Structure formats: C-alpha cells, structure tokens
Amino acid sequence: MNIILLGPPGAGKGTQAARLVADRGMTQLSTGDMLRAAVKAGSPVGLQAKAVMESGGLVSDEIVSALIGERLDQGIGAGAIFDGYPRTAAQAESLDGLLGSRDAKLDYVIELAVDEDALVERIVGRFTCANCGEGYHDRFKQPKVAGTCDVCGHHEFKRRADDNEETVRTRMAEYRAKTAPIIPIYEARGLVRRVDGMADIAEVTRAIEAIFDGK
Numbered sequence: 001m002n003i004i005l006l007g008p009p010g011a012g013k014g015t016q017a018a019r020l021v022a023d024r025g026m027t028q029l030s031t032g033d034m035l036r037a038a039v040k041a042g043s044p045v046g047l048q049a050k051a052v053m054e055s056g057g058l059v060s061d062e063i064v065s066a067l068i069g070e071r072l073d074q075g076i077g078a079g080a081i082f083d084g085y086p087r088t089a090a091q092a093e094s095l096d097g098l099l100g101s102r103d104a105k106l107d108y109v110i111e112l113a114v115d116e117d118a119l120v121e122r123i124v125g126r127f128t129c130a131n132c133g134e135g136y137h138d139r140f141k142q143p144k145v146a147g148t149c150d151v152c153g154h155h156e157f158k159r160r161a162d163d164n165e166e167t168v169r170t171r172m173a174e175y176r177a178k179t180a181p182i183i184p185i186y187e188a189r190g191l192v193r194r195v196d197g198m199a200d201i202a203e204v205t206r207a208i209e210a211i212f213d214g215k
Contacts, residue, residue, distance in 0.1 A: 001026065001079035001212060002104060004086070004186070007112030008175040010123040010168065011197040012204060016112070017081050019205050027076040030083040034067050035059065045070055065094045072102055079107075087178045092185050108211060109186040112197030112204065116172055119198070123168050130156040 001024070007013045017028045038046030039053070045066045049059050064085065072080070086092040099105055125138035131154035136143060144150050149157075162168075186192050195207040 001107050002076075002082070002099065003079070003107055004082045004109040005112070006109065006179055006183075007197055008114060008116075008119065009171045010119050011112040011114050012201065013083060013112060015201055016204060016208060017083060020081055020208070025078040026081050027079070028081045028083055029068065029071055029076070029085070031064055031067065031085045034071055035064075038067055038070070043070065061088070061090055061094060064091070065098060068095070069098050072098060072104075086182055089181050089185060092182050106186075106191060108193055109183075109191045110208060110211060111183070111192065111194045113194045114197040116169075119172070120165055120168050123163055124165055126163060127157050127159045129154050130158045 005013050005017055020026045021028055035049055039050045040046070045063060049063050049067070052059050052063065068085065082095070086095050095106070121139070125140070126135060128135050129149040129152060132149060132152040134149055134151045135141070136157070147155055183192060193211045195204055197204060199207070
C-alpha cells in the first residue's frame with residue numbers, strides 16, 4: 001500500500017504516519033528527513049544535495065527524485081507513506097515513474113481536511129512540560145493542578161516560538177499554494193480520499209483504516 005499523506009502543519013500527519021508505521025509496517029518517506037540523512041551518510045545523492053544547500057540553492061526535483069528512488073531501493077516494508085512529496089505536477093509525474101519502474105503504484109492520496117480557524121486555536125494554545133515533555137493546551141487540556149505537570153510534578157512549561165497565529169496562518173497558506181497543483185491530478189485518477197483531520201486521533205486512524213479496507 002503506497003500513499004501520499006496530505007495536510008497542513010498541525011493536522012496530525014506525523015501522528016497518523018507513526019501509527020501506520022507501527023501498526024502496518026509501512027515506511028514514512030519525509031523528504032526533509034531523507035535529505036538530512038543522505039547528507040549525513042555522505043551518499044552520492046546526499047553529496048549533491050549538500051553542495052546545493054551549502055551554496056544557498058534549492059534542491060532540484062532531480063535530486064529529490066533520486067533520493068526517493070534510492071530510498072525505495074532500500075526497501076519500504078508494507079508500503080510507503082509519502083510526506084511532503086510530491087508538491088508539484090512535475091514531481092507527481094516523477095513519482096509515477098519511480099514507482100512504475102519498480103512495479104509499484106500509488107494507491108491513495110489521503111488528505112487530512114481541517115478547519116483553519118479551529119486548527120489555529122489547536123496549535124497556538126498548546127504547550128509542554130519543560131521537564132518531561134507532556135503536552136497541554138490552554139483550552140482543551142490544562143494541568144489538573146495549575147502550574148504543575150500531571151506526569152512529573154515539574155512547574156515549568158514551554159511553548160514553541162513558531163506556535164503563534166501569524167506563523168501558523170503563513171504555513172497554512174504555503175501548504176495550500178504547494179498542494180493545490182497536485183490534488184486535481186490525483187482527483188482525476190480517483191485516488192483522493194478526505195478524512196476529518198479535526199476529529200479525535202483514534203477516529204482519524206479508524207477512518208484511514210476504513211479507506212485501506214475499501215469501506
């Protein structure tokens with residue numbers, strides 16, 4: 001089962017991908033993570049990417065495609081979860097070629113659909129314990145005792161610097177701009193499925209499983 005997982009930052013892609021990896025033995029292919037790993041490993045593609053990034057340039061579609069191909073050849077278990085790729089029509093065409101040359105195909109494009117205002121509230125309100133990392137939220141999950149972590153009893157909390165409304169809305173606008181060109185391509189092929197990304201995490205997982213089971 002090979003899928004593309006779409007959704008803006010904060011929609012829960014990472015959480016759902018991790019569940020698919022754990023429950024189904026799939027492999028998450030995040031181009032950002034793969035680039036960093038290839039550069040660190042010093043692979044041929046990684047060396048190309050490193051040279052481009054050090055010169056301040058953008059990594060080309062050709063390099064990204066080579067990176068994907070390199071990773072596919074290493075084995076992807078029960079299937080691949082493409083995260084952050086493809087983002088353009090050219091990359092979508094390239095992915096078809098990469099899979100086709102390996103006797104594989106894309107099965108679904110799953111979009112975690114969200115309400116932007118609600119998602120902004122979800123992201124902006126979150127904070128964590130500075131000691132153990134337990135997650136909280138201004139509205140949805142306050143510590144049982146104000147100022148004290150439920151898990152470890154620590155009294156200091158922190159928020160991500162980019163968890164502010166302006167940054168979140170900018171990231172969402174970038175997502176729409178990058179994703180808009182590829183959705184019609186896959187809709188025309190009948191591959192797109194939409195799941196309510198604002199639902200409970202377990203409900204989202206069940207909805208994705210139902211897609212896989214053809215329900």
